[in-house]
Amino acid sequence: xxxxxxxxxxxxxxxxxxxxxxxxxxxxxxxxxxxxxxxxxxxxxxxxxxxxxxxxxxxxxxxxxxxxxxxxxxxxxxxxxxxxxxxxxxxxxxxxxxxxxxxxxxxxxxxxxxxxxxxxxxxxxxxxxxxxxxxxxxxxxxxxxxxxxxxxxxxxxxxxxxxxxxxxxxxxxxxxxxxxxxxxxxxxxxxxxxxxxxx
Amino acid sequence: xxxxxxxxxxxxxxxxxxxxxxxxxxxxxxxxxxxxxxxxxxxxxxxxxxxxxxxxxxxxxxxxxxxxxxxxxxxxxxxxxxxxxxxxxxxxxxxxxxxxxxxxxxxxxxxxxxxxxxxxxxxxxxxxxxxxxxxxxxxxxxxxxxxxxxxxxxxxxxxxxxxxxxxxxxxxxxxxxxxxxxxxxxxxxxxxxxxxxxx
Numbered sequence: 001x002x003x004x005x006x007x008x009x010x011x012x013x014x015x016x017x018x019x020x021x022x023x024x025x026x027x028x029x030x031x032x033x034x035x036x037x038x039x040x041x042x043x044x045x046x047x048x049x050x051x052x053x054x055x056x057x058x059x060x061x062x063x064x065x066x067x068x069x070x071x072x073x074x075x076x077x078x079x080x081x082x083x084x085x086x087x088x089x090x091x092x093x094x095x096x097x098x099x100x101x102x103x104x105x106x107x108x109x110x111x112x113x114x115x116x117x118x119x120x121x122x123x124x125x126x127x128x129x130x131x132x133x134x135x136x137x138x139x140x141x142x143x144x145x146x147x148x149x150x151x152x153x154x155x156x157x158x159x160x161x162x163x164x165x166x167x168x169x170x171x172x173x174x175x176x177x178x179x180x181x182x183x184x185x186x187x188x189x190x191x192x193x194x195x196x197x198x199x
Numbered sequence: 200x201x202x203x204x205x206x207x208x209x210x211x212x213x214x215x216x217x218x219x220x221x222x223x224x225x226x227x228x229x230x231x232x233x234x235x236x237x238x239x240x241x242x243x244x245x246x247x248x249x250x251x252x253x254x255x256x257x258x259x260x261x262x263x264x265x266x267x268x269x270x271x272x273x274x275x276x277x278x279x280x281x282x283x284x285x286x287x288x289x290x291x292x293x294x295x296x297x298x299x300x301x302x303x304x305x306x307x308x309x310x311x312x313x314x315x316x317x318x319x320x321x322x323x324x325x326x327x328x329x330x331x332x333x334x335x336x337x338x339x340x341x342x343x344x345x346x347x348x349x350x351x352x353x354x355x356x357x358x359x360x361x362x363x364x365x366x367x368x369x370x371x372x373x374x375x376x377x378x379x380x381x382x383x384x385x386x387x388x389x390x391x392x393x394x395x396x397x398x
Contacts, residue, residue, distance in 0.1 A: 116229060173313050
């Protein structure tokens with residue numbers, strides 16, 4: 001180990017990315033720590049070195065990773081236009097493009113794991129709740145900046161996140177961009193009734 | 200066995216209901232055929248008698264069961280008002296009430312299983328696609344009856360189903376009726392822009 005620090009960072013990140021990929025494709029229950037170690041090209045010892053809490057800790061960290069990935073997409077998409085409707089449409093186009101590029105495999109790592117473990121894994125639940133709160137706050141900020149009142153913005157942001165989650169699920173199942181693009185159009189129309197933008 | 204026919208029907212139905220319940224609470228990968236047989240109070244032999252295809256066949260049948268359950272709710276909710284917005288709001292209230300009554304445990308048996316097995320279980324994929332198509336058709340009929348054009352109705356129905364799925368997921372995660380009730384309000388507002396109803 002010539003550069004222990006870089007190697008350490010690299011291995012930990014490979015493990016988190018592998019966990020995230022496996023959770024998206026086959027869920028929490030179908031994923032084992034041994035498979036994560038194989039996919040990450042890391043020894044089982046190093047997986048437990050970084051994540052002594054095992055699978056639940058790995059999943060919680062993968063959810064935090066997915067949280068940040070989706071937050072980056074939301075910030076980029078929303079930053080593309082001051083008009084909330086247009087900005088949300090851009091987000092759905094970005095999501096659709098990413099989903100198609102992964103051959104409809106890589107959906108949201110948060111939702112599958114959340115559904116499978118609901119009520120049974122507190123560390124995962126906390127990470128999921130934090131992810132939803134983070135995404136919602138990003139959307140709220142954009143809506144408030146566009147002049148929507150804080151109460152309306154908080155409610156609308158919740159609906160935007162729910163709709164994106166549901167549409168991504170439907171797009172994955174149908175192997176089609178349509179549910180995301182159509183939902184984006186409808187969200188834009190809904191938001192337009194608050195901002196006065198015509199659609 | 201005094202009434203063999205009734206007993207036979209009862210066992211098969213118990214198995215399907217147990218499968219559906221387990222899929223909702225712990226997903227496909229976390230559910231085993233042995234656990235299904237225990238939960239259904241049926242022998243392993245009778246489970247394989249009714250479902251020789253094993254877990255994938257059981258899951259597909261449970262999805263068809265969930266498909267019909269949600270279809271019944273949609274028909275009842277939509278039938279409550281000729282105004283699509285008001286009718287969709289009633290659907291979200293019914294979903295919220297059911298979810299609360301199950302202590303946030305029983306969500307949609309279709310979505311978790313669909314996400315976990317995407318691309319890996321053709322029999323399940325067919326059942327999931329049929330469920331989405333069935334639900335969408337029920338909503339389309341209601342929207343067309345309310346005077347919305349067929350193309351708009353088809354698109355809106357897709358968004359209604361996606362949003363209900365996403366909001367139910369969020370409601371389960373948050374152990375709160377709010378995501379469903381707020382999404383219902385927003386769907387009603389969106390639909391009102393097509394029917395001219397004010398909200």
